[in-house]
Amino acid sequence: MDKLVSIWSKDQSLPENYIFPPENRPGKFVDVPPSDTIPVIDLSKTVDNRNDTIQQILQTSKEFGFFQVINHGVSEKLINDSMSMFEELHGMSVEDKASLFSENESKSCRLYTGALNYDSEDIHYWRENLKHPCYPLQESMQHWPQNQPDTVGKYSVEVNKLGSVILELICEGLGLEAGYLGDDKLSGSALMSVNHYPPCPNPSLTLGLLKHCDPNLITILLQGDVSGLQVFKDGQWISVHPLPSAFVVNLGLVLQIISNDKLKSVKHRAVTNSKKARTSAAIFITPTSDSILEPAKALIDASNPQIYKAFEYKDFLNNYIIMADNPEKSLQPYKLKA
């Protein structure tokens, strides 16, 4: 519990065990200005021009593995209420934090700090995180820590719905049969992950999250109005422009596998800043753990040979956790040809 950054970090210099080696620390790239190069897609235009939206999503998915969506159907009020609730959650009293804090990785709802297992890390992330399953919702709501179950419930339902809409657009764009990506197993689970990055005395030396690819189908992230999310593109870090009522969408490794590498999951990280705490909330749309994953048959032919073999998601996830700092390597065991 004393490990939580928010509890000990005020007026302290950066401890040694938060300093990343030079090849991983942000250095001068901590301050790359927010970029407009990652497309912002207006989903309200889907009604009149579905094909256009699909093409935009496919293009940015291939180029960046990231896009933002606006006019997405989740109300601004719900977004603002939810962001306030996420901020309040991380601003809880030390006693309330203590009741949620857990170092048991298998606990379904927990507040913790660092990556997944603090004691096994040499260098820790400058963040706190609350993880909470959010789909199917009935099975998980009793664990939600705060007394605002209505807001978080509505938010989970609306964002999961948005996820289904986006997955269906991707499905059409790839030429897969309707509902392929919305299958009960393939996107049958969702996890909410609320990050909090307190102000940091030396952001150039540390990270909120080390570069990684997400191990799921897609992630729908609310990053509020404080920048910090960076995407790796052509050897450079690009900072994703914070648009308070937009969602940032990124493709996970599972979608890369299903699409037989037609779409790519792209590395990203979270940097910290010295002035303002940053709160972000991701919903990871994820296969159920017993799902069998493999590239969609419709995307394989003589000129597009199958790249990955079939495997169980549970197995992939265990392997990913061991190799999280090297996403390419985490795919390797599932490749048909080395």
Ligand SMILES: O=C(O)CCC(=O)C(=O)O
């Ligand atoms: O906080 C952010 O902007 C990044 C979050 C993220 O990449 C993740 O939770 O996987």
Ligand SMILES: [Fe+2]
């Ligand atoms: Fe991520």
